[in-house]
Amino acid sequence: MKKISIVIPMFNEAEHIQRTIISAIQSATFAGLQYEVIAVDNNSSDNSKALAEQLGATVIVKPDLKIGALRNAGAEITDGDYIAFLDADIEVPHDWLTSCLALHSKGNDVIALDCDTPPQAPWFARVWQKRSMSKSGADRYLDWLATPNLFLTRDIFTSVGGFNSQLASGEDKEFGLRLHAQAAKQVSIAQPAALHWGYEKTWTEWFKKEFWRQSSHIHLLTSQKNLRLARFPILCSLTTLSTFLFILISLSKSISSSWPFLVLSLITPALLALRQSDYRSDFTYTCKLCFLHWLRLHIGFAAIINSAYKLIKREKL
Incomplete structure (x- = not known):
């Protein structure tokens, strides 16, 4: 039986982490995969660590690391045939990994689900999230994939040396572009979509997050x-x-x-x-x-x- 290693970086994600882990475990079970869940804690001050451990996740604490370095640290201690990276505020559908495996069997290298927001999110969060989704409802081949959810083999991950550990943001784009340079096939699945529960609840949150997202562009x-x-x-x-x-x-x-x-x-x-x-x-x-x-x-x-x-x-x- 193949094994998947699910790596989840987190910082003060007590509100969401159990939902994320439960959905990931359900998806791995539905796909018939052995699994391990690695939560990489960036020195949270809430009870994220305890909540993750309650569900059987292995938690390692890595303070003062950027997001790419957190993902790399988690990947380093895994032993699965496949690696999946999940943000700590993402809920994946039960057939997430089944869909990824089906596309992988057809020669695709890196696979992700489109991300949507729950209906209760404010309009600006829903509109902003929707822009990244497929407009036709068809799967899309892209130059790079965002990392709210990302599925790939261990060999593909190690072939480019993992994520850039120095970038505060944009590490997913940089990682994907290096994969693209190696002719990796990267596909985003239109349906089923993952849900992003860590949506921006206020304009202040939205402004801060966009400022952070562009902070590593240079x-x-x-x-x-x-x-x-x-x-x-x-x-x-x-x-x-x-x-x-x-x-x-x-x-x-x-x-x-x-x-x-x-x-x-x-x-x-x-x-x-x-x-x-x-x-x-x-x-x-x-x-x-x-x-x-x-x-x-x-x-x-x-x-x-x-x-x-x-x-x-x-x-x-």
């Missing part, structure tokens, strides 16, 4: 040396500059001269929203997504400037 760009990764900083800069000029000119009471800059600041968000939504059937969703992209580009600009400043300051020391 490091990612320099480590990958992929010009495609420069597009996001450029788009952030152009959008923010257009907004700044709109405000500056408006304050000088030249409203008629300022509105073109507002339009310019909306072009990129609108194009991104149109690409990620079925705007013909859900115009309201597209408008909401455009607004969120507009906010994200400004947050991204602030995060990139902040990370560049820290990088320059560190190099001077």
